[in-house]
Amino acid sequence: MTIEASGFLSRRELAKLLGAGGAALAVGLPERVFAQTSKTTLVIGIDISDTITLDPARQAQYTPPMTLTAAYDMLVTMEPGDYINLKSALATAWNRTPDRKGWRFTIRDGVKFASGNPMTADDVKWSLDRVLYLGDQPSQYIANIDHTAIIDEKHVDVILKNPDEPILTILAAPGFPVLDRKLVEQHGGDGSTGAKEKDKATTWLNDNSAGTGAYRLVHWERNAQIQLVRNDNFWRGKPAFERVIIRHIGDSAAQLLAVRRGDIDIAFNLIPEQVATLKGEPKLRLEALTSLDFVYMALTQEPEFNKALALKEARQAIGYAIDYDGIKNSMLGGAALRPAHFLPVGVSGSTEATAREIGFRQDLAKSK
Incomplete structure (x- = not known):
């Protein structure tokens, strides 16, 4: 069933x-709940007890993608409600390679990481290689990648071992973003075939981000909160909030009370009966989604x-x-x-x- x-x-x-x-x-849940508490800071209440790492190449839990999709971008993405048609992100185009054994991605011009470093084809290749060679949880989903190759400063090939149509959709997942190679290597990152033994960047990536996303991770305290600040270099324009705080609230009743009081802007873990009690409250907005x-x-x-x-x-x-x-x-x-x-x-x-x-x-x- x-x-x-x-x-x-x-x-x-x-x-x-x-x-x-x-x-x-x-x-x-049947609806999402919004309660605007600040024009500059967004506060989210959610159970984040499952978060054990915020290193994209190592995470496999339920809640970390919320943080990762705020701090990082992938080559391709999907719009809410449409999980079939891929949209461009850090790649503006993707086509079959001439030998039909993989995909050639055209890299977007003018994108900077939050650090100010330019995003390049080298960052794209290195980021995918790091996932592959670390051999942690996300690597199983791209195990059919044989190798990656830089064709020129604008193009990167992803060559497959076998035909694999879902690979494009997989690359839209938050486990496969493009990382700032220069910055991550400064903190022990490694994208070589020996990454499993050599890479030491996870501790740093748990408390910092190295992406092109709308926000920059600045702090994570396990079972307490995650803090993000606006990325002023964001390539899509000025993000909506200066700061985002993801508060760990493990109990749905506590989330209900917090959203009622205006302590949080969004509640994630309410049950339908709790949501029903919020209908009609003028300071709250409920939106249904699937x-x-x-x-x-x-x-x-x-x-x-x-x-x-x-x-x-x-x-x-x-x-x-x-x-x-x-x-x-x-x-x-x-x-x-x-x-x-x-x-x-x-x-x-x-x-x-x-x-x-x-x-x-x-x-x-x-x-x-």
Whole structure:
């Protein structure tokens, strides 16, 4: 079963806000809550207890992308609500290489890092190489990259081991930004084949950023807060706020109280019942959206663990026995969608139409 719930504020939508001014159960919230407390500082309340690093090449948790998409840019990006059509970011164009074995990226002119250093093709290559050779969590998603190559000062090739159409979408993820090579190397960074042993930049990158994004990371205190300040060199124009503070508030009731009092501008972890109590409050703005977040129930197919579940018919019976609408309405307050599979509605290959066509529905007769 798959059910996708509406979410509060996607990581990409947050980045846009900052810069502009088995069985799966997708969970999130029906609406996002805004309470304007300051014209110069944005304060976000969210549970960031999962954050263990802010080094883009090492992180694999749920909340760090919020910070990373504010501080860094990727070669390509996606707009909120459109997770299929890629948009240009630090690359203005991307085309197949002449041998059809990879992609050639055209690097945007005139972009500076927050440090003031110019962003170059060398930074692009070095940043991807660092992810590859560190061999940490994000590297698994680009393991099909054979090598990168600088063609000239404007073009970088990403050559693949095998055909891999999703690679462009993968490179839009916050684990693959372009870093300021000169700055990161000054703090122990390494993009060579020996990076796994040589790179020492993570400690510095946990408390600082080296990107071209709208904001610059200046402090992270685990289970307390993350602080970012405006990047005056931001290539898209003046960011909306001078400062962004991401406050760790692990309890949803505490977030509810904080947004009511105006202590925070955005709340992330409220449940539908809590959001309902905020409707009609003049100082708050609620906006509905669909998230890509979901949880799932996995069933083993390995007979050594469970002989019954190893049978396809047994797993199908479970799929037909589940009360999907009951879960959606009782546990998620109706704030959910139902994808057909483990891909949430909105990404390539998963629409509400396909969910209706091929998704499971409760059918107790078929489950017997």
